[in-house]
Amino acid sequence: MIINTTEVQAINSFSRLESLKEIYGIIWTFVPILTLVLGITIGVLVIVWLEREISAGIQQRIGPEYAGPLGILQALADGTKLLFKENLLPSRGDMRLFSIGPSIAVISVLLSYSVIPFGYRLILADLNIGVFLWIAVSSIAPIGLLMSGYGSNNKYSFLGGLRAAAQSISYEIPLTLCVLSISLRVIR
Template identity: 65%
Template sequence: MNSGIDLQGSFIQTLTDLGLSSEAAKALWIPIPMTLVLIASVVGVLVTVWLERKISAAAQQRIGPEYAGPLGVLQPVADGLKLVFKEDIIPAQADPWLFTLGPVLVVIPVILSYLIIPFGQNLLITDLDIGIFLWISISSIAPIGLLMAGYSSNNKYSLLGGLRAAAQSISYEIPLALSVLAVVMMSNSLSTIDIVQQQSGYGILGWNIWRQPIGFAIFWIAALAECERLPFDLPEAEEELVAGYQTEYAGMRFGLFYVGSYINLVLSALVVAILYLGGWE
């Protein structure tokens, strides 16, 4: 039994000893791991944004963010606060319901995918027997949100960006799923815990990257395409589509796209580590 279950049992037992019913104690426990995952993913976004800016600046022989905190570490926080307080605008001819629902459908599936990520041998929210299948299924919802955002903006550039995003995501999901299927067949399980434990026998030599080097390359390329990172940034294509499906978005609605993109980037890195790099091993 892992310590996550022990913590849950201790928490419920403590509240029960204080006079609460076991059902109420269980209900109070449910939001705690969800909140922790949300906080961890947002912190991961802030760190990733800062690293991306500093590494890009170093590669281009410039300084990058420097004045908001030491070495500019508070610049992502400043950007986030700006998006929170920025005026939220809905175009006059846009569909307000779809316009609002699009960013939500992009962010929520990515956050839900963290439920199956084992951060350590005893650090996970839930050990599902179909964890990998659940991740692939949930990730297929995001293209619907992108297409919805592009269509509802009533902007030709947004519509083209949404169509490109949906087409790209659907196209690269097929090789991504096939590369994952190879790992699943080797592990004989869809559980992320079982996949990591299957790689633990011979130390670094037991990692799946040595058994599936081509699958690792395919997965990494497909993951970059799913995250719309260079050179797979056609849905945004600032040179021709202004900003793609994000063109008409401002304020926190744009912030959801922004956060969702980087949360997905961190998630992809975690999944790569679990499938091919031995997980917590």
């Protein structure tokens, strides 16, 4: 049997084309997510800059002007400052609770975005119980606030964490009632 080299080359180029198709599919899966994240990030930076400029105008003072032209990079400078800020831990408190508490609060907020659809076919978890899962996951944040307040072993920090958790719980009840009433109306 004689093997034709052009057929072998055609088969090899076809298999390369299929692997490129898979790679492009993976890349195009992340492009909308990256676009959404960049859009939200730029929007937040612009809103922070506008808020500083408008509040400076209302207070009759000069707004941010040193970080970049017209102070546009002020939010980036503030974020960099917060990243390199000293991390103070209480000497007599519970280090694990004090460190894990803010992480739990932030993770619960970020996880609540997993069930929110950002567009057609742009959803992380398509569940039948999406609204209930969103309410349940967002209700975890007060636990993190209590943990960080209690972990400091300071009565004032604990009272501050208790107050923040009580405020968070008190707004969750009307939010839950509103979301569930809208969900029941849509189901009909």
